[in-house]
Each structure stands twice: as C-alpha cells, then as structure tokens.
Amino acid sequence: MTKLDPALLTLLVCPLTKSTLHYDEQAQELISEEAKLAYPIRDGIPIMLIDEARKLA
Secondary structure (H helix, E strand, C coil): CCCHHHHHHHHEECCCCCCEEECCCCCCEEEECCEEEEEEEEEEEECCCCCHECCCC
C-alpha cells in the first residue's frame, strides 16, 4: 500500500467543487464529502478525473 505525500494532499482539491479532500489510506481514495465522490489513487498517483470517481452513498 502506497502512502500519499501529505504535502500533495494540501494542494489537491475536488475538481468538481474545489473543496478539500480527505485521504482514505485503506481504500486508497481521496474523498470529496461535498461532491460525494471518491477519487482513486493508482500506483501512488491520484486520478482526479470526475469520470473516474466512485459515487458515494
């Protein structure tokens, strides 16, 4: 499991709402609570595409 650089997390925002993201280390996702989307992290690289995000319940 790859850890995300904390400095990178401070720079990233949700591309849809521009809100802050929360890192779910176990799921390897960046969570946008405002947009109710989870952006995947693959091989240590956040995939910040709305079409790639998983919708949260």
